[in-house]
Amino acid sequence: MIVSFTWVLVGALILALLTIFLWSARNKQKKPVPRHVPIAAREEYAEELAIPVIFPPQPAAKPEMPVIPWNYGKDRITLMVRDPNWIFAYWEISAAKQQEFSNQYGHNAWNNSRSVLRVYDVTGVEDFNGTNANDFTDISIHEHVDSWHIDVARPNSSFCVDLGRLFPDGTFITLLRSNIVKTPSMDVSNLFDEEWMWIEGIYRTLNQMYLGSSPAVSKEFGRDMGLIPVNVSSPGLGNRKN
Helix, strand or coil: CHHHHHHHHHHHHHHHHHHHHHHHHHHHCECCCCCCCCHHHHHHHHHCECCCCCCCCCCCCCCCCCCCCCCCCCCEEEEEEEECCEEEEEEECCHHHHHHHHHHHCCCCCCCCEEEEEEEECCCCCCCCCCCCCEEEEEECCCCCCEEEEECCCCCCEEEEEEEEECCCCCEEEEEECCCEECCCCCCCCCCCCCCCCCHHHHHHHHHHCCCCCHHHHHHHHHHHCCCCCCCCCCCCCCCCC
């Protein structure tokens, strides 16, 4: 009986020590309550951890890039020059334009016709009206394309392009008409001594940098500085054609 009672006392002592240890460990994690805090608010302080939780900074949101639309809902065709032999056309035709075509020429008119680029040679034509071109060429294109490279093989010539629909009987209906462009010449330019208009500030700078010099000396100095091209005449600097 004495031995059993001893083990009971030892167990009670261990349990008491364990309880004191856990209570002390818990209190160490509590923030000390400031004296100026009211008693009613001390329970909120007692529940807060002494060590704050620090979250990693969130990366800044990237600004949204503007989305470039595939089309703008405007009926247009633009013609550009690529080189003496090639021109380039791009266009947009709206659903409203297609509906207008179907309303005018019939419900199945769009499906019964094909898409065509009609390329006009308007070299020397002062007022092109669609019927007074020197000649024209038809190019069948795919329904869903919106640009086309055109091999004209005519340097130093002017062109205009119609986007339209061609019916089986040969009737061509213009939907859009482009601007007029002119291809450059394949020959070397015959202009050897062009008159170039230079910025007035360049001449003032030359005079300020080389005061008292004659126009000829200023001109040579400008050439050395790379401001005036060699063998090209300029206003006020002499070297005019005889």
